[in-house]
Amino acid sequence: MKASQLGRGAEFDLIRELLREEPDVLPEGVVLGPGDDAAVVAGGSIVLSCDLSVEGVHFRREWMSVEEIGYRAVAGAVSDLAAMAARPVGILVSLALPAAEAATLVPCLRSGIAEACRLVDAAVLGGDLSRSPGGVLIDVTAVGEATTPVLRSGARPGDVLWVTGYLGGSGAAVRAWEAGEEPAAGARRAFVRPVPRTGEARWLAERVTLHALIDLSDGLAGDAAHLAAASGVQIVLEGAAVPVHRAATPELALRGGEDYELCFAAPAGAVDPLREEFVARFGVPLTPVGRVREGKASLLLASADGEDAALSSGGFDHFEEGEHEA
Amino acid sequence: MKASQLGRGAEFDLIRELLREEPDVLPEGVVLGPGDDAAVVAGGSIVLSCDLSVEGVHFRREWMSVEEIGYRAVAGAVSDLAAMAARPVGILVSLALPAAEAATLVPCLRSGIAEACRLVDAAVLGGDLSRSPGGVLIDVTAVGEATTPVLRSGARPGDVLWVTGYLGGSGAAVRAWEAGEEPAAGARRAFVRPVPRTGEARWLAERVTLHALIDLSDGLAGDAAHLAAASGVQIVLEGAAVPVHRAATPELALRGGEDYELCFAAPAGAVDPLREEFVARFGVPLTPVGRVREGKASLLLASADGEDAALSSGGFDHFEEGEHEA
Numbered sequence: 280m281k282a283s284q285l286g287r288g289a290e291f292d293l294i295r296e297l298l299r300e301e302p303d304v305l306p307e308g309v310v311l312g313p314g315d316d317a318a319v320v321a322g323g324s325i326v327l328s329c330d331l332s333v334e335g336v337h338f339r340r341e342w343m344s345v346e347e348i349g350y351r352a353v354a355g356a357v358s359d360l361a362a363m364a365a366r367p368v369g370i371l372v373s374l375a376l377p378a379a380e381a382a383t384l385v386p387c388l389r390s391g392i393a394e395a396c397r398l399v400d401a402a403v404l405g406g407d408l409s410r411s412p413g414g415v416l417i418d419v420t421a422v423g424e425a426t427t428p429v430l431r432s433g434a435r436p437g438d439v440l441w442v443t444g445y446l447g448g449s450g451a452a453v454r455a456w457e458a459g460e461e462p463a464a465g466a467r468r469a470f471v472r473p474v475p476r477t478g479e480a481r482w483l484a485e486r487v488t489l490h491a492l493i494d495l496s497d498g499l500a501g502d503a504a505h506l507a508a509a510s511g512v513q514i515v516l517e518g519a520a521v522p523v524h525r526a527a528t529p530e531l532a533l534r535g536g537e538d539y540e541l542c543f544a545a546p547a548g549a550v551d552p553l554r555e556e557f558v559a560r561f562g563v564p565l566t567p568v569g570r571v572r573e574g575k576a577s578l579l580l581a582s583a584d585g586e587d588a589a590l591s592s593g594g595f596d597h598f599e600e601g602e603h604e605a
Numbered sequence: 606m607k608a609s610q611l612g613r614g615a616e617f618d619l620i621r622e623l624l625r626e627e628p629d630v631l632p633e634g635v636v637l638g639p640g641d642d643a644a645v646v647a648g649g650s651i652v653l654s655c656d657l658s659v660e661g662v663h664f665r666r667e668w669m670s671v672e673e674i675g676y677r678a679v680a681g682a683v684s685d686l687a688a689m690a691a692r693p694v695g696i697l698v699s700l701a702l703p704a705a706e707a708a709t710l711v712p713c714l715r716s717g718i719a720e721a722c723r724l725v726d727a728a729v730l731g732g733d734l735s736r737s738p739g740g741v742l743i744d745v746t747a748v749g750e751a752t753t754p755v756l757r758s759g760a761r762p763g764d765v766l767w768v769t770g771y772l773g774g775s776g777a778a779v780r781a782w783e784a785g786e787e788p789a790a791g792a793r794r795a796f797v798r799p800v801p802r803t804g805e806a807r808w809l810a811e812r813v814t815l816h817a818l819i820d821l822s823d824g825l826a827g828d829a830a831h832l833a834a835a836s837g838v839q840i841v842l843e844g845a846a847v848p849v850h851r852a853a854t855p856e857l858a859l860r861g862g863e864d865y866e867l868c869f870a871a872p873a874g875a876v877d878p879l880r881e882e883f884v885a886r887f888g889v890p891l892t893p894v895g896r897v898r899e900g901k902a903s904l905l906l907a908s909a910d911g912e913d914a915a916l917s918s919g920g921f922d923h924f925e926e927g928e929h930e931a
Contacts, residue, residue, distance in 0.1 A: 318730035320694055320748060321647050329746060331699040331733040368646055373657040373699075373744040404644035407657040413739020418699045420655060420746040422646060 315430050315509070316362035316493060317423070325368075326423040328359035334414030342456050345384055347471040348415065349391025355496070356419035357399050357475040358539040362494035363430070364484035365423030367477055369404035370396065373418040375411035384415065399477050423477075429484055434491035434510035434544035440569035441550055443476055443541045443561075446499055447527025450535015466526035473539040479561050480541055487550055492543040498536040500590050503569070504578040506542065513574035514544075516590065517581045522566045533590075544571050641756050641835070642688035642819060643749070651694075652749040654685035660740030668782050671710055673797040674741065675717025681822070682745035683725050683801040684865040688820035689756070690810035691749030693803055695730035696722065699744040701737035710741065725803050749803075755810055760817035760836035760870035766895035767876055769802055769867045769887075772825055773853025776861020792852035799865040805887050806867055813876055818869040824862040826916050829895070830904040832868065839900035840870075842916065843907045848892045859916075870897050 317328035332338060332352040343351070353370055360367050372392060376384050396403060404422065434440075448469030455462035462470070476494070483489060491510050493502050499521065507514040516533075523532040550565070557565045569581070579587035643654035658664060658678040669677070679696055686693050698718060702710050722729060730748065760766075774795030781788035788796070802820070809815060817836050819828050825847065833840040842859075849858040876891070883891045895907070905913035 318695065318697070320730065321651050321750070325647050325651050327697060327746070327748060328731055329697040329699050329733050329744070331701060331735045331744070333701055333735045333737065335738040336736050369644065371644070371653060371655040371746055373655050375657060375659055375742060404646065405654055407655050407744070409657045409659045410662050411659060411739065411742075412661040413737065416701060416737075416742060418655070418657070418733070418744040420653070420697055422653060424647070 315432070316359045317365070317421075317428070319363075319425075319428050323428070324424055324426065326360055326363045326365040326425050326428055327420060328356060329418060329420040330356035330359065332417045332419075334416065339456070340415070342452075343471045345387035346391035346394070349388035349417070350395045351391075351471055351473065352417040352419050353392050353395035354398075354473045354475050355537070355539065356421040357395065357401065357477060358473070358494040358496065360421050360423035361475050361477040361480040361541060362492055363423065363425055363428040364480040364489065364492060365425035365428060365477070366481060367399040367401040367475075368422045368424050369402040370422065371404050371420040372406040373408070374406065375409045375413075375416040377414065378410045381410070388417070399475055427484070429480075429489045429492040429543070431491050431493050431506050431509035434506055434512050434514070434571045435546075436512060436571055436573040437547055438490050438544040438571040439547050439550065439567050440503065440514055440516070440542065440544050440571060442495070442499065442522065442566055442568050443479055444538065444563050445522045445524040445527075446495065446533075446538050446540060447529075447531035447535040448524030449473065449537040450498070450531040451524065451527040453535075454531065463526040465524065469524060469526075470537065473537065475539060476541045476563075479557070479563060482557070482560070483541075483543070483550075483553070486553055487545050490544045490546070492541065495538040495540045495542055496536060498534040498538075499542065499568070500533045500578065501536070502542055504590075506544065507578050508576045510544070510571070511576050513572045513577050513579060514569055515572060515579045515581050515587050516569040520566060520568045522564055522568075641758070642685045643691070643747075643754070645689075645751075645754050649754070650750055650752065652686055652689045652691040652751050652754055653746060654682060655744060655746040656682035656685065658743045658745075660742065665782070666741070668778075669797045671713035672717035672720070675714035675743070676721045677717075677797055677799065678743040678745050679718050679721035679727075680724075680799045680801050681863070681865065682747040683721065683727065683803060684799070684820040684822065686747050686749035687801050687803040687806040687867060688818055689749065689751055689754040690806040690815065690818060691751035691754060691803070692807060693725040693727040693801075694748045694750050695728040696748065697730050697746040698732040699734070700732065701735045701739075701742040703740065704736045707736070714743070725801055753810070755806075755815045755818040755869070757817050757819050757832050757835035760832055760838050760840070760897045762838060762897055762899040763873055764816055764870040764897040765873050765876065765893050766829065766840055766842070766868065766870050766897060768821070768825065768848065768892055768894050769805055769889050770864065771848045771850040771853075771890065772821065772859075772864050772866060773855075773857035773861040774850030775799065775863040776824070776857040777850065777853040779861075780857065789852040792850065795850060795852075796863065799863070801865060802867045802889075805883070805889065808883070808886070809867075809869070809876075809879070812879055813871050816870045816872070818867065821864040821866045821868055822862060824860040824864075825868065825894070826859045826904065827862070828868055830916075832870065833904050834902045836870070836897070837902050839898045839903050839905060840895055841898060841905045841907050841913050842895040846892060846894045848890055848894075
């Protein structure tokens with residue numbers, strides 16, 4: 280848990296550098312390149328994203344079972360499809376495993392991978408497998424289909440910002456483990472069994488014009504900042520409105536990361552009539568947490584005296600030295 | 606370089622186990638699941654494959670520059686698109702890098718990745734980046750488009766088996782490095798700068814009915830065996846006809862692996878009229894190396910006395926202990 284500048288962690292700088300050579304003109308059929316939650320190809324219908332899970336960086340084996348490691352790797356990747364309101368089609372899974380353990384790890388990983396796939400109606404489309412000189416590494420490419428993918432970049436002044444679920448549970452689990460404690464059951468579950476909100480995102484997108492959508496992987500403060508930056512708007516969060524997981528603190532709800540809930544901007548008044556049906560259908564709260572206004576792209580925290588304060592994003596930086604900082 | 610049973614290396618068994626849970630009915634839009642060179646989705650037009658490159662398993666940093674590591678990772682993944690006669694669209698790249706070196710590695714990797722992308726007209730569509738507790742790891746998902754993907758499974762009795770290029774150069778480079786020697790320049794080039802035959806595959810597929818197609822990653826003996834198994838046919842290789850790289854031996858041409866040339870079955874007489882134009886256009890030889898006949902799926906080596914001998918596939922097994930065995 281480290282505070283850092285808005286989107287300025289070493290991870291982001293490196294990715295930007297890596298991706299900077301993108302051609303001005305995208306190849307035939309490519310509608311959206313890197314920069315959003317997923318790329319869009321096939322003239323706009325196929326959505327693709329990849330997500331890497333590395334032992335000692337994203338998880339530790341003392342924290343969770345091998346099944347849970349497999350489940351979580353897939354759920355995290357598929358969450359990027361939810362972030363585009365795409366229907367999951369399938370995944371490709373690359374595994375690097377310590378040679379001596381491969382035979383025992385594969386059946387357990389497979390079981391967790393299959394569980395996550397069943398949950399979202401995705402198929403295992405392919406994969407690769409290698410010996411790992413280090414620990415366990417799983418890279419999942421999620422493939423989805425969307426008639427109209429929802430990007431990060433469409434939030435408009437006057438929109439309301441919403442989130443699904445309760446935030447900070449996953450971060451609370453990591454904080455407990457790092458303090459040598461056993462996390463509360465709900466917090467542990469939030470970390471090891473995140474539910475990708477693909478069904479929720481599609482249900483909403485079919486009923487409301489979602490202007491911008493992202494999934495919460497870096498923490499609400501980080502991801503709302505991404506949304507503000509991509510849309511070129513100011514977002515003002517109402518700190519008191521943020522739905523805090525019962526095992527978490529308000530700070531963890533803002534900065535804990537890896538909640539894999541949805542965060543979206545929609546026209547004022549558009550979502551309220553659906554709220555009751557959404558909660559009844561999905562058993563997940565739907566909460567307005569802020570508003571979008573004109574101004575230099577930034578994220579602010581609302582203050583009672585009207586002097587809204589700038590909020591640093593405090594995302595997860597995989598290149599910070601030392602232990603897991605989610 | 607280890608001889609093993611036809612498709613029976615630990616790698617293959619583990620992948621099969623991992624993929625065995627594939628549903629009987631593929632999800633909507635998925636035309637082909639795992640098992641071929643790539644999966645096919647979007648009702649048949651989008652082709653997807655992933656390929657993992659791990660330091661100490663697939664390459665060593667003493668062997669090649671960081672640019673070459675990036676180039677080779679992409680070329681190897683894109684070769685799976687060639688194996689389906691697909692047009693490259695783009696790639697997703699996940700990188701796990703030692704934290705202390707990430708800042709120096711990324712620009713060099715990016716340069717090699719970009720070079721391979723330019724060569725085949727592909728864009729970097731997305732990626733992920735993480736700290737690696739071990740060495741360098743690159744996972745590339747290649748995305749292509751094909752109106753009629755060519756599978757491994759269509760070879761028919763009477764077909765002729767063809768290969769592009771010269772075989773064994775890549776294996777000769779690895780053998781030299783492992784003996785503590787500097788490989789011949791041509792062998793080194795075959796290993797570090799393989800050229801995915803995407804243009805060649807499409808040119809051929811537009812002019813001939815290719816019954817079955819695969820790219821040579823496990824060695825001709827291994828990959829022709831995959832093709833025989835998928836098609837349910839016998840393939841008889843003419844050992845003397847195999848085009849051996851000038852730095853390689855006939856044994857390396859059969860078992861060296863990672864040549865990334867094409868191997869395909871086409872009706873007898875269909876390819877011969879195109880051979881001269883192919884060589885003139887691509888500067889790459891096109892050689893008939895065997896024939897397809899009825900019988901229990903297997904790979905044989907032709908013998909002058911008519912007693913064709915069974916050939917073990919001898920692929921690369923990433924779970925063999927010890928050093929690189931390509």
